[in-house]
Amino acid sequence: MSGQIHLAQGGEVALSGSNLTYIIIAAVIALVALGFAAALVKAVLATGRGTEKMQEIAGAVQEGATAYLFRQFKTLGIFVVIAVVLLFLLPVNEAGDRETAIKIGRSLFFVIGAGFSAIIGGAGMAMATRANLRVAAAAREAEGGREKAMQIAFRTGGVVGFLTVGLGLLGASMVVLLYRGDAPTVLEGFGFGAALLAMFMRVGGGIFTKAADVGADLVGKVEKGIPEDDPRNAATIADNVGDNVGDCAGMAADLFESYAVTLVAALILGRAAFGEEGLVFPLIVPTIGVLTAIIGVFITRLRKSDRSGLSAINRAFYASALISAVLVAIAAFVYLPNTFRGLSGSPLADNTRSPQVIAIVAVIIGIVLAAVIQALTGYFTETARRPVQDIGKSALTGPATVVLAGVSVGFESAVYSAIVIAAGVYGAFLLGGGSIILSLFAVALAGTGLLTTVGVIVAMDTFGPISDNAQGIAEMSGDIDEHGARTLTELDAVGNTTKAITKGIAIATAVLAATALFGSYTDTITSALASAKVSTSLDQILNVANPGNLVGLLLGAAVVFLFSGLAINAVSRSAGAVVFEVRRQFREFPGIMDGTQRPEYGKVVDICTRDAQRELMTPGLLAVLAPVAVGFGLGVGPLAAYLAGVVGTGTLMAVFLANSGGAWDNAKKLVEDGHFGGKGSDAHAATVIGDTVGDPFKDTAGPSINPLMKVMNLVALLIAPAVVTYSVGADKNTPLRISIAVVATLIIVAAVVFSKRKPVAMAESADGASGVSSEKSTKVTA
Template sequence: MLELGTTSLIIVGVIAVVALASLVVAAVLRRQVLVAGEGTTAMQDIARAVQEGASAYLNRQFRTLAIFAVVVFGLLFLLPGDGGIKIGRSVAFLFGAAFSAAIGYLGMSLAVRANVRVAAAAQHPDGRAVGARLAFRTGGVVGMSVVGLGLLGAAGVVLVYRGDAPAVLEGFGFGAALLAMFMRVGGGIFTKAADVGADLVGKVEQGIPEDDPRNAATIADNVGDNVGDCAGMAADLFESYAVTLVAALILGKAVMGEQGLIFPLLVTAVGALVAVLGVWTTRVRGNENGLRAIYRGFYISALAGVVLAAVAAFTYLPSSFEGLGGTADLGDVTVDPRLAAALAVAIGVVLAGIILWITGYFTGTTTRPTRHVAATSRTGAATVVLSGVGVGFESAVYTAGIIAAAICGVFLIAGGSIWLSLFLIALAGCGLLTTVGVIVAMDTFGPVSDNAQGIAEMSGDVGEEGAKILTDLDAVGNTTKAITKGIAIATAVLAATALFGSYADAVSISLAEVGDRVAGADDALVAAMMNYQIISPITLVGVILGAATVFLFSGLAVDAVTRAAGAIVLEVRRQFREMPGIMTGQTRPEYGKVVDICTRDSLRELATPGLLAAFAPIAVGFGLGVGPLAGFLAGAIGAGVLMAVFLANSGGAWDNAKKIVEDGTHGGKGSPAHEAVVIGDTVGDPFKDTAGPAINPLLKVMNLVALLVAPAVVAMSVPADANHALRVGIAVVAALIAGGAIVMSRLRATRTDDANAARAEEERVTADAQQ
C-alpha cells in the first residue's frame, strides 16, 4: 500500500476545506438569486405549477433509481478484492450516486425558482443585463456545488484510504455516472416528449405560439426543461468531474506514486477558484449580446486556470520521474514532469475553448451553417431535415478531429510513453474541468432563460420590449446549451480514454498476480482472449460490438421519445377537440394529465438503456475476454464521440434555425417556412436533449463496469484454474438481461403503437360523426 506523507495529507486537507468553501459560495449565490423579485401573480402561479411538476417527477424518479442503487451496492461485494476495499468501494458508490442525485435536484429546484425572476427582470429598465446575470448566477450555484461535492468526495476518500483511494473511488465514479445516465435518459424523454407534442399540435396544427397557455403541453414542456436540461446536465457534468478525477488518480498513482495521486486534486481545486472568477466576471454591459459576455467570462477563467495549474505543477512536482514510486514502466522518459503536467492541463483548457468556438459556429443564430438550415425552410421540411443532418455530420468530424489532435499532442509531450500519455490525458481532462463551474453556469442559463420566456408568454404580463429581451436571452441559451454539450462530450472522451488506461492497469495487475499460471499455458483460445492486438479477429469483434452498443443505445432513446410524444400529441388533440373553450380562453387546459403521461412514459422507458450499458460490457468481458473487452471500449469511444456530436449539433442547428424564422426571416411565424423549421426542430429535440447527451455517461458507465470486472475476468480465464463454465454462465446471464430488456422494450412499443392507433382511429370516427 502506498503511504502518504504528512505534507500530502495536509494538502488534501486544505483541498477539502476549499471544497467546503465552494459550497459556501454556492449558498451565497443562491441567496442573491432568490432575493430578486418574482413578478406578477400570474407569473408566480405558472412558475408554481412548473415547480410542482418538476419536484413530483424527480421524487418519483429517485424512488425508482433507489432500487437500482441498492441492487448495484450488493453486486459490488461480489467482485474480487480486499474486504476493506470492497466495503469502501460499495459505500463510495452510494455517496457518488447520492451526490449526483443531489446536484441534479439542486439544479432543478433553483432553476424553477429563478425562471420567474428572470421573466420579471425583463421589465426592469436594464432588463437584459439583470436577467442575464440572474440566469448565469443560477447556473453558478450549481457549478460551485459540482466543484464542491466532487472535490469533497475525492479528498475525503483519499484522507481515509490513503494509497488505496483510487480503488475505492472507482465506486464513487460509478455511482455518479450511473445516476447521471438514468437522469439524462429519463429527463430527456420527459422534456422532449412534451416539447415535440406541444410543437406538433400547438404550432403546426393549431397555429398558436410556442408557449401559448391554451396548449395543454406547455407546463410539461417547461417542467421538462428543468428535469432534463438542469437536473440531467448538472448530474452529467458532476459525473464527468468525478470520473475524470478517478481516472487521473488511478493513473497518477501508477505513473508518479504519491505525487501523481495528489496533483490531480490540486488541479481540480484550482477549478474552484476559477469558477468563482468566471461567475463574478460574467456581466452583460448595456445592450451587449449575452453570448459575448459569457464567452468573455469563460476565456478569463480558462486563462486563470492554465496559469494557476502551471504554478501548482512547478511548485509541487519534482523535475524528474526518477524515484517517484510509480509502478508503471515509463521507459526512457526524459521530459520534465512539471512541464508535462502544465502543458497537459493547458491542452485540456485550450480544447474546451476550441470546442466552444466550433460548436458556437455550427449552432449559432448568426453563423453560416444555421442560417443555411433556416434558408432551406423555403423548400419544405425535408430540406430542413437534410441540411441539419449535414451540419451535424460535418461538425462531428471537426470536433472529433480536434479531440484527436489534443490526444496526439499529449502523446508527443509524453515522448511516446503509453502510460505517461494516459496519465497526461487524464490531466488534460482535469484541466478542461477547471472551467466546469463556468460550463455548468452556461448550460443552466439555457433552460432558465427558456422557461422565463415561456412564463412571460403564458402570463402576458411582459411588454413588447421585455418579450424581445427574453427572446434574445433564449437564443443565447440555445447556443450555450449546445456549447456545453460539445464540451461535455470532449470531457467524456478524455475521461473514457483515461479510464481505458485505468482498465489496462487493472488487467496488468491481475495478470501479474496470476503470471506463473498463464506463462506455462498453451491454450490458444485463452491467449486470444487476453490479446490486445487490434488485428486479432476476436478483438475486432469487440470493437464492432462497442460501436454497435452506442447505436443501439441512441436508437432506444430516440424511440422512447417517439412513443411518449405520440401519446402527448393524442392527448393535446383530445383536449382541443373535447374542450372547445380552450381556444377562446374560457376553459383551462388539463395540464396535469400531460405531466402525468410524460412522467409515466419516461420512467417506464428508463430501465432498458441503463441495463444495456451496465450488462453489455459484462457479457463481452466474460464471454470473449479482456482483449475483446478492450476493443469493445475502443469501439464505443470512437462511435460515441461522433454520434454524440452529430446528435447535439444537428439538434442545436435546427433549434436556432427555428428562432431565425420566428424572428421574421423567410416569412416569419405562421408561414410555410415556419412550419418546416418547427418540424426540423421536433426531429432535433430527442437528438440534442435525449440521445446525444446520454452518450456521455454511457461511455463512462461502460468503462467503469469494465474496470470493475476486469480482475474477475482474468481470474476466471487462467488456464491453470479456469472456471469456464461459470465465466460463460455469467456472460450468458448478462446477455439475457440486456437482450431481455430490449425485447421487453420492443413488446412495450408494439402495445403502445397499437393503443395509439386504436385511439387515433376512434378520434377519426368521432370527428367524422361530428361533421
C-alpha cells in the first residue's frame, strides 16, 4: 500500500448500528447550529435601528444588494442546469449495477451543495444589510456603545458561521446516511456544487464591490476631497452594496465550500484508510467544531481594557481552538481503536501505528495551522504592526512608494505563509509513515481540524463588511458624534484585519483540500487504468521528467495568472465607467456639492450590477474548461501536473494579493487616524491610491483563487475516468478526445478575446448615464 493508492469501492463498506448513531447525532447537532443561528437573528434584529436618516440609507443598501443577488442567481442557474446534465453523463469507476443510482445522487447533491452555498451567501448578505444599521446606532450610545456595537457585528457574523457549519455538516451527514459506502462519490457532487457557486459569487461580488469602491475613492476622495462615505458621492450606495454582495455573500459561500470540499476529501480518503470508521470520524471532528463555534461566538466580548476589538476576537479564537483540540483528542480516544486491527474493513491492518495518535496529531496540526496563519496575517495587516506603519510612512514621499511598499509586504508575507502551510501539509503527511493513503488521510484530517474553528472564522470575516457599512451609514446620515465616529473607525480597521486573516485561513484550507483531493484523483486514475486493463503504472504517468507533465505544470501556473488578470481587469473596466458616471453627475448637477441636489445613486448600482454579471463569465469558463482542455488534450499525467501548478502558484498568488491589499487599506486607516499628516494631506491622498490598487487585489482576484483551486481539482476528479477511457482504454477514441479538448480550448479563447475586446462605456449625457453604450455615449476600448 505504500507505493500507490487504491480506495475500497462503495459496496465494500457498510455502517454498523453504533456508527449510524454517531452520524445521526452529527446531523442533529448540525440542526442545533441552525437553531442557534435563528436565535442570534432574533437577538440582533431586536436591537435599536437608529435615526430615520440611517434607516433610509440602510434600506437603499439592502434593496440594491438584494436586487443584485437575485439577478446573479438567475445567471448562475444556467450553469447549474448544464453541470447537472454533464455530471450525470460522466462515468463512475467500478460502480456496477449501482452506477445509475450513484449518478443521480451525485447530480442531486450537486444541486443541494450549490443551493446551500446560495442560502449561506444570501443569508449572510441579508443579515449584514440589517446589522450594519444597528451597529451604527449602537455606536451612538455614550455608555457602552463601543462594546455593544462590537457584539452586534460579531454575533451577526456568528449567524453566518452557524449556517456554514450547520448546513455543511448536515449535507455531508445526509449523504453518508443515504449512500453509505458510495458516499464519497456522491459527495464529489456536493462539494463541486458548493465550490462552483462560491467561485461565481466570489468573482461577481468582488467585481461589483471593488468597481464601486475604486470609482468612489478616485472621484470623491482624490478629485473632490470629500470623505469616503460622503452622501454627495453617487457611488457611495453602490460601495456599501458591494461590501455585502462581495465580502458577505461571496466570502460566506467561499468558506462554506471550503468546509464542504474538505469534508469530501476527508470522507473519500477516510474510507480508504480507516474503513467504516473513516466515514464517521471525519464527521465527528466538525461536529465538535459546531460546539466550539457556539462557545467561540458567545465568549467574544469586548472589554473596556482591550486595546481594540481584535483583542477580543483573538481571545475567543484561541480559546475555541484550544477547546477543539482537547475535545477532538477525547473523541479520538473514545471512538478509535489503538491499532489498525481494531478498525472495520481497513486495508492497513498490518500497520503498526496508532489510529488514535494519527488522528489526534493530524487534527491538532490543522488547528495550530489556523492559529499561526491568523497571527502571521495579523502581523502583516494590523495598523499597530510595523509593515502597515512602514507603508503609512512611505506615503510621505508619494503614491509610488506606497505602491512599492505594499507590493513588497505582499510578496514577503506570501513566502512565510506558504512555508507555514507547507510545513502543516508535510507534517500531516509524515504521520502516514510511508503509506500514501494514510498520509493523505492525515492531510485531510488536518483540514477538518483547521475547520473546527470555521464558525468563529466566518464570524470574523462577516464582522468586517458590517463594520465598514456601519461607518458608511453613520457618515452618510451625519447622525453620529465624534465618540461614535471613533468607535466605528476602530471597528472598521479591525474588520480589515479580520477579513485578511480569514482569507489566509481559507487559502490554507484550499491547499489542504487540494492535496487530499489529489490523492483521490490519483486513485481514480488507478481504478480507471485497472478497469481498462492497462498495465501502465502510476509512477510512469506522474513522472516529472515527462515533458508533457512539465507542460501541464506550466499551464496550471499560467492559468492562475490569467484568472487573476481577468478579474483585476474586469474591476478596472467597470471602475472606469463608475468614475465617468460620478464625474458626470458632479458636472451636470452642481447642487450636489452644496447639498441642494441629490445624486442618482441607482445609476452607479446599475453599472456595477450589469458589469459584474457580464464579467464573471470568462473567469468561470476558464476555471471549469481549462482542466477539460488539458486532460483530454494532454492526458491524465499532465492534468495531475496541471493541478500541482495551480495549487503551488495559486497559494502564493492568493496570499500576495490578499495581504498587500489588506496592508494598503489599513495604511490608509492609519493616516486617517492622524498619523503622517492625517486626512486631507498629500500622504492621505497617496494611501488612497495604494488602497485603490489593493482593492481588486484583496477583494476580487485574491479570494477568488481559493475556490478556483478546488473547482479545478474537482473537475479533474470528475473527468479522470473519461480521460483514461478515451486515451488508453479499450474504448480509446482519439478523435473524440481531441475534439473535446479543442472545443474547450476554443471556448476559453473566445471568452478571453471577448472579455478583452469589451469597451468601457463612459456616459457623457443623462441618456447614457448608466454606462451602457448608446448614441450619446463615448466608447473607450479597454
